Amino acid sequence: MRAWELAILKSVQDLGGTARSVDICKRTSAFIHLNPPALKVTHGRPAYYHAVRSYLSNLQQAGYMTRAGRGLYRLTPRGTAAIK
Numbered sequence: 001m002r003a004w005e006l007a008i009l010k011s012v013q014d015l016g017g018t019a020r021s022v023d024i025c026k027r028t029s030a031f032i033h034l035n036p037p038a039l040k041v042t043h044g045r046p047a048y049y050h051a052v053r054s055y056l057s058n059l060q061q062a063g064y065m066t067r068a069g070r071g072l073y074r075l076t077p078r079g080t081a082a083i084k
């Protein structure tokens with residue numbers, strides 16, 4: 001599993017297992033080093049926010065997370081197991 005994917009899963013776990021995408025983006029920075037290009041603002045948000053959103057989609061497709069609503073994601077048992 002990639003470092004970004006693991007950081008996102010840990011972020012959701014820290015946020016209670018279900019979290020909004022914007023909160024996941026903010027929390028992910030606690031688990032991964034963000035270099036200057038990742039912090040550069042593009043389309044009104046730091047560039048890494050766009051990467052997190054892409055990884056959220058990939059994690060959902062792989063069964064590590066489910067979409068609980070618009071912009072809301074929840075860990076699955078598989079996602080919880082991947083963190084350990």
